[in-house]
Amino acid sequence: MATIFDVARMSKVSIGTVxxxxxxxxxxxxxxxxxxxxxxxxxxxxxxxxxxxxxxLRTDTIALIFPFSKRNRMEPYYTYLLAxxxxxxxxxxxxxxxxxxxxxxxxxxxxxxxxxxxxxQAVDGLIVTTPxxxxxxxxxxxxxKQNFVVLGRSNISLDFPWVDIDGSYGMSEAVRxxxxxxxxxxxxxxxxxxxxxxxxxxxxxxxxxxxxxxxxDPELVVEVSINEDEVEAGEKGIxxxxxxxxPPKAVIVSGNQLALGVIKGINKFGYAVGKDxxxxxxxxxxxxVHFNPPITSIRxxxxxxxxMLSKILIQQxxxxxxxxxxxxxxxELIIRESCKKYG
Amino acid sequence: MATIFDVARMSKVSIGTVxxxxxxxxxxxxxxxxxxxxxxxxxxxxxxxxxxxxxxLRTDTIALIFPFSKRNRMEPYYTYLLAxxxxxxxxxxxxxxxxxxxxxxxxxxxxxxxxxxxxxQAVDGLIVTTPxxxxxxxxxxxxxKQNFVVLGRSNISLDFPWVDIDGSYGMSEAVRxxxxxxxxxxxxxxxxxxxxxxxxxxxxxxxxxxxxxxxxDPELVVEVSINEDEVEAGEKGIxxxxxxxxPPKAVIVSGNQLALGVIKGINKFGYAVGKDxxxxxxxxxxxxVHFNPPITSIRxxxxxxxxMLSKILIQQxxxxxxxxxxxxxxxELIIRESCKKYG
DNA sequence: CCCTTTAATTGAAGCGCTTCAATTAAAAAT
DNA sequence: ATTTTTAATTGAAGCGCTTCAATTAAAGGG
Numbered sequence: 001m002a003t004i005f006d007v008a009r010m011s012k013v014s015i016g017t018v019x020x021x022x023x024x025x026x027x028x029x030x031x032x033x034x035x036x037x038x039x040x041x042x043x044x045x046x047x048x049x050x051x052x053x054x055x056x057l058r059t060d061t062i063a064l065i066f067p068f069s070k071r072n073r074m075e076p077y078y079t080y081l082l083a084x085x086x087x088x089x090x091x092x093x094x095x096x097x098x099x100x101x102x103x104x105x106x107x108x109x110x111x112x113x114x115x116x117x118x119x120x121q122a123v124d125g126l127i128v129t130t131p132x133x134x135x136x137x138x139x140x141x142x143x144x145k146q147n148f149v150v151l152g153r154s155n156i157s158l159d160f161p162w163v164d165i166d167g168s169y170g171m172s173e174a175v176r177x178x179x180x181x182x183x184x185x186x187x188x189x190x191x192x193x194x195x196x197x198x199x200x201x202x203x204x205x206x207x208x209x210x211x212x213x214x215x216x217d218p219e220l221v222v223e224v225s226i227n228e229d230e231v232e233a234g235e236k237g238i239x240x241x242x243x244x245x246x247p248p249k250a251v252i253v254s255g256n257q258l259a260l261g262v263i264k265g266i267n268k269f270g271y272a273v274g275k276d277x278x279x280x281x282x283x284x285x286x287x288x289v290h291f292n293p294p295i296t297s298i299r300x301x302x303x304x305x306x307x308m309l310s311k312i313l314i315q316q317x318x319x320x321x322x323x324x325x326x327x328x329x330x331x332e333l334i335i336r337e338s339c340k341k342y343g
Numbered sequence: 344m345a346t347i348f349d350v351a352r353m354s355k356v357s358i359g360t361v362x363x364x365x366x367x368x369x370x371x372x373x374x375x376x377x378x379x380x381x382x383x384x385x386x387x388x389x390x391x392x393x394x395x396x397x398x399x400l401r402t403d404t405i406a407l408i409f410p411f412s413k414r415n416r417m418e419p420y421y422t423y424l425l426a427x428x429x430x431x432x433x434x435x436x437x438x439x440x441x442x443x444x445x446x447x448x449x450x451x452x453x454x455x456x457x458x459x460x461x462x463x464q465a466v467d468g469l470i471v472t473t474p475x476x477x478x479x480x481x482x483x484x485x486x487x488k489q490n491f492v493v494l495g496r497s498n499i500s501l502d503f504p505w506v507d508i509d510g511s512y513g514m515s516e517a518v519r520x521x522x523x524x525x526x527x528x529x530x531x532x533x534x535x536x537x538x539x540x541x542x543x544x545x546x547x548x549x550x551x552x553x554x555x556x557x558x559x560d561p562e563l564v565v566e567v568s569i570n571e572d573e574v575e576a577g578e579k580g581i582x583x584x585x586x587x588x589x590p591p592k593a594v595i596v597s598g599n600q601l602a603l604g605v606i607k608g609i610n611k612f613g614y615a616v617g618k619d620x621x622x623x624x625x626x627x628x629x630x631x632v633h634f635n636p637p638i639t640s641i642r643x644x645x646x647x648x649x650x651m652l653s654k655i656l657i658q659q660x661x662x663x664x665x666x667x668x669x670x671x672x673x674x675e676l677i678i679r680e681s682c683k684k685y686g
Numbered sequence: 687c688c689c690t691t692t693a694a695t696t697g698a699a700g701c702g703c704t705t706c707a708a709t710t711a712a713a714a715a716t
Numbered sequence: 717a718t719t720t721t722t723a724a725t726t727g728a729a730g731c732g733c734t735t736c737a738a739t740t741a742a743a744g745g746g
Contacts, residue, residue, distance in 0.1 A: 015703080016705080016725070016726060020725090027723090027724075027725095029724060032724080046459070046463045047463060048397070048703065049464060050702080050703090051398040051701070052702080053392070053393035053396075053732055054394050054396075054702080054704095055703045056704065056707085057732095066429065069523065079422055081410070082441070086650055116389070119387065121393065185592075287603070287628075287633075291633060348732075355698070357696045370695095371694070377733090390733065394701090394733035394734090397702065397732080398732080406718095532711080
């Protein structure tokens with residue numbers, strides 16, 4: 001493969017000049033540039049990336065570490081996220097390094113994946129997803145002054161850039177809508193409290209109730225345990241609610257997979273969604289619209305989130321001043337046919 | 344950040360020795376090794392990856408270029424594939440570079456993404472997905488003697504490693520099953536002929552008919568056009584079939600998205616799936632089991648495919664002899680409740 | 687105890703680029 | 717025509733690692 005040295009020799013200039021036609025074309029005389037460019041084409045020369053990276057001490061690469069539990073292997077969520085991230089990377093000429101770790105990996109090991117990338121200078125920045133309470137990864141990245149951006153907020157008192165979807169808002173809207181339909185007892189099936197997004201959503205549920213002057217009843221809230229199959233968990237969750245003395249006639253479910261289980265459970269119980277029980281699903285998986293009845297959902301702007309994440313991170317890496325690196329996007333309640341008037 | 348030079352100085356050995364404790368530990372005396380290791384830990388030294396890559400002239404990185412049309416942004420398929428690929432990468436200590444290109448990008452541009460990776464030596468190998476008829480990418484990669492593996496087969500007479508799911512077998516099984524139920528007129532809604540997988544599946548459909556002594560009727564086959572919204576396409580497709588003089592009472596649909604549209608179309612037409620019309624979906628999206636009725640599907644071992652792809656590619660890169668680099672995995676017919684006896 | 691093997695370590699030469707001070711060429715000013 | 721200014725080019729010094737021939741240290745053999 002041709003090197004910059006070959007190009008220099010053939011076009012009878014120094015390698016410095018060749019480098020300049022590639023990186024600072026305005027610095028070299030037009031005719032020289034032309035000549036070099038021709039040789040480059042003739043030799044099909046492409047600068048070696050490792051060499052360039054070493055020399056510049058940067059890689060124009062960011063990393064995303066995917067939490068691949070069995071659970072989110074299935075989440076269409078991530079496909080949209082990736083689409084957004086890779087699109088911006090492509091536009092801004094950055095590369096994306098993707099690696100996975102299973103969520104049942106212990107925290108230390110997970111952190112070491114991040115550390116490895118950072119310390120071997122394999123990437124210029126990182127995207128962190130699904131922060132937990134007191135997230136070790138965030139602490140580490142702040143302490144070591146890395147470039148990174150988080151999908152989601154944290155409860156640690158450190159400042160860092162993030163993009164998040166306002167789960168609290170989404171949930172309160174869901175409650176408001178159900179309240180509009182006359183519901184007073186609204187069930188809630190949520191994800192593990194360890195994740196920040198779970199907390200925000202639950203908080204939104206409570207705030208929503210409060211806004212509608214509905215008293216919070218802890219008996220109506222079920223929290224699914226981590227490591228459980230989500231579909232099964234949803235099924236168990238809804239049955240628990242339906243077996244209450246005073247079962248709710250409406251339920252909000254915090255996640256697509258859970259909702260699948262919930263629907264299954266409702267049917268098994270002999271009830272019909274949108275008839276005997278109203279259902280809202282947080283996150284609008286594409287199949288929701290195709291169910292019978294179509295499921296009222298809270299749609300998250302995931303693709304946009306992916307774009308924002310990579311945009312902020314890349315700007316940060318490039319040292320561009322960022323006006324706002326705390327971005328809270330609003331989800332949207334998509335009303336379909338899975339909720340009906342109370343009574 | 345500490346460099347190998349710092350480590351050498353602090354542990355009073357040459358940088359060569361430090362390099363050896365990292366890469367050929369058996370070559371250095373135990374006590375020296377211990378001492379160096381301690382310094383490495385103390386300094387939190389991690390070899391700079393760019394330097395290592397440059398020196399070794401390899402990157403231990405493979406690339407996957409994702410075809411992100413609006414279409415497969417939604418395909419859960421790819422999430423599973425990625426899970427498999429990243430898992431093996433993790434195990435074998437390889438990195439994965441992910442980039443996307445929209446399918447409406449023209450072929451030349453798409454090829455240039457591949458060329459860029461290859462020629463700048465950014466990666467040691469590539470995974471190519473969804474080959475088309477006379478796929479330019481494959482030709483290029485063979486000609487330039489690159490390490491690569493294809494998800495799918497090709498119709499060009501070049502030898503290259505691939506992993507594929509036997510779409511032909513899957514389709515013929517679907518036909519056989521429907522024939523068992525007494526169906527003679529079986530509709531087929533397929534994806535664009537330009538993709539190899541479409542051809543294999545259609546071929547399997549025809550072969551299946553042949554095996555069952557059913558005559559092939561071109562009127563029962565609709566091919567969706569590329570660039571079309573798949574759900575809509577499915578809907579149009581099924582309506583076209585239902586409006587035939589002698590409409591089929593069973594239909595096989597080649598893809599999840601198409602199937603969503605088909606179900607929609609069937610309902611709009613006033614028919615019920617699994618009652619007025621039998622339906623088989625090729626590819627078993629997770630929601631299929633949750634539909635009412637649950638959809639009989641042909642399940643593809645996608646996760647395994649991802650694992651095989653990366654395993655073969657990495658072995659190839661490492662120069663390991665591969666027993667078999669043409670792997671055809673069998674899909675499986677999952678019988679649920681969307682098909683009923685003819686009549 | 688000296689000589690031969692073998693083990694351990696060193697030093698320097700790459701790997702292919704970028705960067706920048708220093709040099710040379712060309713243009714503008716006097 | 718000479719000096720000053722500006723533009724273009726060069727050369728060499730990194731960037732941080734690996735590799736390997738050459739050297740030195742340790743071990744084994746008689």
